[in-house]
Amino acid sequence: MYKWRKEFEEFVEGSFPEKGNLKRSPEQEKIHELEKRHKDAELERAILKKAIGIFSKSGR
Template structure:
């Protein structure tokens, strides 16, 4: 592996590693067995505790709780509705 290059681990691998880490007493040993650094496994565990199954969404995606995801969706819908309202206001001014 070249310096600076990061490994990409599939979400299923991360979830399995986290699940196994809860079954094992020695997390460092488990990390060595599966070929990752213990610090990375601890990070995955922390993410999983905070976000659950949404912990590993893929590249470039934010980790959001269900509530945060709902807020983002509602804000997007509100913005779209406000834009539509503004367009209708401007078009009505042309007919007056």
């Protein structure tokens, strides 16, 4: 009971997640979102670098 009460005080609405969603504080949620956006940006950059390499070779 103590653990549940402590989690409720810390996470309030996210204390008892459904469907296995992780409990995160607002700061943790922001960090998670920024990490996801960073990962997406890195993937886009890698794709563009490959495309530039392909198009620069085909023009010769």
